[in-house]
Amino acid sequence: MRTSIATVSLSGSLTEKLTAASRAGFDGVEIFENDLLASPLTPEEIRSRCADLGLTIDLYQPMRDTEALPEEDFARALRRARHKFELMRRLGADTVLVCSSVAPQAVDDDDLAAAQLSRLADLAAGSGVRIAYEALAWGRHISTWDHAWRVVRAAGHPALGTCLDSFHILSRSAGPEDVEGIARIPGEKIFFLQLADAPRLAMDVLQWSRHYRCFPGQGGFDVAGLVRQVLRTGYDGPLSLEVFNDVFRQAEAGPTARDAQRSLLLLQEEVALAAPPAPVVPTGVAFAELLTPDAQPVAALLGALGFTRTARHRGKPVDLFQRDQATVLVNTGPAERRDGTRLAAVGLASPDPAGAVRRAEALLAPVLPRRRAAEDAALEAVAAPDGTELFFCAAPGADGPDWRADFEAAGPAPEAGAVCRIDHLALTQHWHHFDEAALFHRSVLGLRPQESVDVADPYGLQRSRAVTSDDGGVRIVLSVGAAPSDDTVHAQHLAFGTDDVVAAARRFRAAGGHLLPIPANYYDDLAARFEFADGELETYRELGILYDRDAYGEFRHCYTRTVGHVFVELLQRDGGYRGYGAPNAAVRLAAQHA
Amino acid sequence: MRTSIATVSLSGSLTEKLTAASRAGFDGVEIFENDLLASPLTPEEIRSRCADLGLTIDLYQPMRDTEALPEEDFARALRRARHKFELMRRLGADTVLVCSSVAPQAVDDDDLAAAQLSRLADLAAGSGVRIAYEALAWGRHISTWDHAWRVVRAAGHPALGTCLDSFHILSRSAGPEDVEGIARIPGEKIFFLQLADAPRLAMDVLQWSRHYRCFPGQGGFDVAGLVRQVLRTGYDGPLSLEVFNDVFRQAEAGPTARDAQRSLLLLQEEVALAAPPAPVVPTGVAFAELLTPDAQPVAALLGALGFTRTARHRGKPVDLFQRDQATVLVNTGPAERRDGTRLAAVGLASPDPAGAVRRAEALLAPVLPRRRAAEDAALEAVAAPDGTELFFCAAPGADGPDWRADFEAAGPAPEAGAVCRIDHLALTQHWHHFDEAALFHRSVLGLRPQESVDVADPYGLQRSRAVTSDDGGVRIVLSVGAAPSDDTVHAQHLAFGTDDVVAAARRFRAAGGHLLPIPANYYDDLAARFEFADGELETYRELGILYDRDAYGEFRHCYTRTVGHVFVELLQRDGGYRGYGAPNAAVRLAAQHA
Incomplete structure (x- = not known):
């Protein structure tokens, strides 16, 4: 399925966000209004920038406080909407998110809500725009997905559909039974699907939503269960991430966007929308590799721990220390890393190293360029988010290159004795x-x-x-x-x-x-x-x-x-x-x- | 009244915490068990360090899960208590905090709770220790101050009293009526009073307590109202701060301890326990002072804004720029401050500069050493927490040195015209x-x-x-x-x-x-x-x-x-x-x- 991400989920200027989304492989974006307002680019320039980056603009968001209002307030909302539909025309966006009213003057009257949304949809249709109406979990009178859907159904307007947001739905859900009815919404009336996870926190839902959302798989919500319900409707719009998170706001946009795309890949696997190469769970740690500017203190520490230097790499300044089942490599190069001894790489014993690499690539792990001589074992490695290099080594009995063949004996055999x-x-x-x-x-x-x-x-x-x-x-x-x-x-x-x-x-x-x-x-x-x-x-x-x-x-x-x-x-x-x-x-x- | 602070409220090692508490003027401390466990000092050494620093050890805390337990669990609790009472003897602490049970095996039986607390108090009394029993807001069966007090009263043991904690009480309180009954507890049965404020957050009370407490006056609780109730009982123990706060855990202990003591000074003023010099609210900003390594860009900016350089300090490289009512000083010295132009000082127009300084000193504002020549105006200044120097200048008509007398005319009179x-x-x-x-x-x-x-x-x-x-x-x-x-x-x-x-x-x-x-x-x-x-x-x-x-x-x-x-x-x-x-x-x- 197509994947999309709201610009509010990423850090930086609008152009930085768009670039990061494109590089991480997203098909489209939701343009968050504040990002547009703060951008020096005109709507036309944003449209063309997105096109250059291969991104569609799947949603413009949000419009607030537009339904169930006294007529005078609604007239003002229509005036605002006219401006926004004109903006969307310039932007080339055809769907707008309308959130349920929170204004104190909003009234508890579903008929009025449906009638006003219908009038808004009339205006929208005239500009080629569709309204995706969503219940905020803290909406004044309309705060649940089924209530929002009842109002949309009552309005019965072709340019009016509902937007489902996993945070708003699951933050209020007591169990799977609360979302089962979603499967009965006609798919073509679900105009948009926004996805976010969140840690299970007992706190004010608005603060929870604004600061602690995270990507699917990082929190405690059953986002996959919800998506399964939505897919049963025939919904064929994008899976779109909308995540307000204080940390993501500060973090570099590139890695966050890749993390986001990875979360959607995993989600699509969980709901059987995608079948990337299966995970190959490592069975053990083949080695830990320390990078150090000075091997002496490390060798002394390992020696006192009962390790023996048993081998040396044929082409690199890497010593192999062994005790029982534990192997530690001590690497004194490259010389430019002078920031003190650190744990730089881990060899994972894999029952299928080639399969593990295919999985890693499919899940957007950065595959590291091989820095090896022609005669070295063809070990593949990926970088973890903290920069640690993870090598996929053949577990005993598995197919794959033997990394130990790169080492030649360089000392006495390891001391037999205690388990380690x-x-x-x-x-x-x-x-x-x-x-x-x-x-x-x-x-x-x-x-x-x-x-x-x-x-x-x-x-x-x-x-x-x-x-x-x-x-x-x-x-x-x-x-x-x-x-x-x-x-x-x-x-x-x-x-x-x-x-x-x-x-x-x-x-x-x-x-x-x-x-x-x-x-x-x-x-x-x-x-x-x-x-x-x-x-x-x-x-x-x-x-x-x-x-x-x-x-x-x-x-x-x-x-x-x-x-x-x-x-x-x-x-x-x-x-x-x-x-x-x-x-x-x-x-x-x-x-x-x- | 005596002031005290729990070591958990401050960052660092136990000795750093004790030093900071002493320097900020606290009379005593609560020793938080984890701080003691992690300290290389023996209990006797801690006792003597505290004595050297002029600190009494007002409380050892906490003991958990000791009441309303099945007999086998209670026997284990007594065994633990025996060890802790021996520790307290070595430490020279005579009061221990016992929190209401949270253990799943605790039973809802006030008679059992009272009987077991009584047995614990017997053991304590034998070691010269008093039990201060407190209801945790998330206690399994006992979670309110009045419930804890009923159990203490029922036990009727001279070595058993209650501990009141403003967080546990006010986080569950709907209004002042919930704390009125406190005034009816006999003062001698309130063995301890712990104070903390917190922002009004709708969240899980345990998380709120462990991460977001703050000092009185920094949050949304009516801590003063609670203290007034407690004072009516005749309580004469210390006012003690117990604040779990993620930020304070990281911040330097010295400033945090001073901030803490300042909060207690303000609290004591609010409840009429202390009468420091009254605040003297400034009536305006006499000047803003920019410190810069290069006056030219600043002078150019001020010039374009319509300011005129009208005067120069008689003895320092400070120019005075004026436009209408706005005065900006531009200071190009001392030369060691080369970190770019910054707002370094503010002159506050005060109706009583001498009174303002007395207030500032009483509230622990660091009074700055005067860096002035003999002939300069005797302006007093204090440092704000961000380092900004705040000068107390005589407002028009107020008594006090005239800082403008230090300046001599150095340019044309300011342009008349627009208000600024x-x-x-x-x-x-x-x-x-x-x-x-x-x-x-x-x-x-x-x-x-x-x-x-x-x-x-x-x-x-x-x-x-x-x-x-x-x-x-x-x-x-x-x-x-x-x-x-x-x-x-x-x-x-x-x-x-x-x-x-x-x-x-x-x-x-x-x-x-x-x-x-x-x-x-x-x-x-x-x-x-x-x-x-x-x-x-x-x-x-x-x-x-x-x-x-x-x-x-x-x-x-x-x-x-x-x-x-x-x-x-x-x-x-x-x-x-x-x-x-x-x-x-x-x-x-x-x-x-x-």
Whole structure:
């Protein structure tokens, strides 16, 4: 189906918005009136700019307070409408959004509403314009889709139809039964369909709508369920996004538009309007790659953690460190990246790397140019919204190039012994792209976003959200500070899972590693909250091991000091514990600041 | 009365919080458990740090889920409590906050609640601890102050009293009648009083409480009314602030603590607990002072606006420009300030400059060191939260030094002719200090904060709020971007009022000034919304004059280009128009970006 986006959903000037929408692959736009008013382009110039960009103008919006008014007010509304229809003629837009009245002088009289909308439609028809009438969730008398549709049906005017908006409908909906009747509207009377999702917030609906809307799949609404109902009517207009969001208003328009288009691709897949290549869920983390201007401190940290440098890339300054099932690459080039050690790339073990890349491309993940020599393995990679490079590596037994073949042995074989695996990776997100990141990992990689949690850093709240594969083979924790910050505490980290974190911590210490010291008060509190076996708590206290418990099991974890932007977590999950020790995060963050 | 603040209200480590509280003049603190857990200091060290800083520990908080529980859960709660009472002994804290249970296993049984609280109080009394029991607004069964008080009364235990929290009470209160009964609680049974204000938001009360609390006087609650009820009981404990606020969590602790103490000073004045020197409301703006590394572009702008350089400071590189009632000082020193032209100081015409300074000092406004020669007028100044220097100048006829005596004539007398006055000044605030700024201007200067308005800049929402004297003699518009930004569009501005903005704009243009061009689409929309006399709209379109209308009158305004961080607005208010042209701000901001 055709896709469209309201200019109010994107940041910048009107021309920046149009360019971003076009580049992200939208077929059309809704022109939000304030964007037009603030633009130095004439309506004719906007029309021609859209045509050059391959965009149709699917809707002009909004007109407000036009129905169920005292005659004198309605006359003024008609006067305004005449001006706007003339503007639309110049713009080449043939559908206008009319929102249900909120004016205090509007009266509760459906017959009057239908009669006045009919008169407005007469005027519109004379200018070749169609009226798409929508119930605002906070409309004074008309605030539900079915009420708006009853008035449209009563008016019975060919130039008058209804506009359905998923926010206005679903913000007031108690369940699927509230939207079932939509399927009985004749499709040709649905003049427009606006889509937005939103987090489930118990708050004033107007504020909720104006500040917290998000793209389908980023919130808590069943947007796909609504679209299914609409499709049953035979509606064949565009799927159009109309999202008022304080963060999107600030974020760069290009990435937001791509995020928006991705949300519609996923939605179309969900409602069987499109069948992109199926997601190929990664089964594990083949490697984590650290980029560093100075390999020594990283090598020292990994060495103390029991890793051995076992191989070196044949053509690049990349060392491979291994311990049991965990592989870490240490990359000292390219030299221009001098911003400190960071987690730059992740190798995802994929049962079908080629399929994974097809999926990623179809879902608009930026495919990275291959920077490799002719003899290197033909690994494909895409960039996550935070810039992390995600490589699709063949899982054991899967078809695909063997990235390990690019490495030659360069040291003794890894020490046999304790279990070690990459339990999870924690990546810092720019606050403009937190929702985008979750949707990216869900749609491109088929990972499942978990609940968002707030974490109290001493200097501001952080938010974090894990995206995981169902079996826990891949877990990525996305986190974001409350505001832009270069603070190294808001760092990326690598978490290694082990079967005995106490032994791992002791080993690390004995090898000269420094564990993050945890305040004694924390352990006094643990003693108040839980009962421990004799000596257990003293061991944790000695090593700086944190403890948590959920309905499924137990979690013990400790932290190294930070190298550049990266630190390491050692952890032990027992009995199916599902979380990441969130109740301990505030204490850990304070210790990192200290 | 003694003042106290919960450590959770301030940003940083526990020691940073304690230091900030002490410096701002608090007598005591509530120690928030998570701050203690994350601190490397032992309880004994915290106790001694507080003593060194002159702070008592008035409350340890919180204990949760301790009453109306199945016996097994209650036994665990008692076990936790034993640990916490021991901690409090080490800390030297004798009162603990116990919040009403939210646990799903809590039962709706007041007798059980009273019996278990009584047992808890027995245990507490043995450790010299008192229990202050508080109803959380979202408590499972006990969620109102009167319900909590009934349970405390029924328990009848000397070590058990109630804690009143203005947020929990007022967030659920429909009117003053809901808090009248508080005056009937015996004062000695109110063990603690926690104060917070909040903006009136229709949202989930827990989210509202955890993220949006603010200091008394910054929100929409009648905190003073509640305190009056509590004082009638004979309560003689501290007035203690407990504010969970996402912005305060990030802002520097020092200014936040001072803002907090200022809010309590104002509150104590309102309830007649304190009588600081009365506010002296300024009657006008004596001058606006621009600091610039290069006087030429500023002088050119002022010249085109019809200002004349009439005087020069006797000892400093400061020129005085005058037009009718408007005075602008242009300061080219000190040389170290090279960050572009900015509005650095405002001279406020005061009917009692000495009284105004006493008020400012009493309300914790930082009094600026005088940087003047022996012969200069002894002008006093304070720093606003945004750093703007506010000088208290003698209004005509008032006692006080004559700042004009520091200037000697340096040019021709000002041109007689068109009316010109400083209508308002617009100052950009750091987003951490927006609420602080409004409270500062209200408490220190006696100005009245108006409603906050959201303004859609193309690159993010801005918020702005005017503080004004009742007769409009002083109007300051405080504005803040959605995020930190050095963008010059988020600029300060000087708005000059005139009786004929069309003439003023024409004069400015004829003198070579450049007015901000406004898009033609804006004028097409004006034509749709309003009817104008023949030629009127064409004049506005030609000059770039914006138009607005409210219930009281009309507003016409236009803008110059920006010099450094400053631009000028020319405006005409007719018939008592009260606003600042907010509906035009989005168009103006877009034009400034273009």
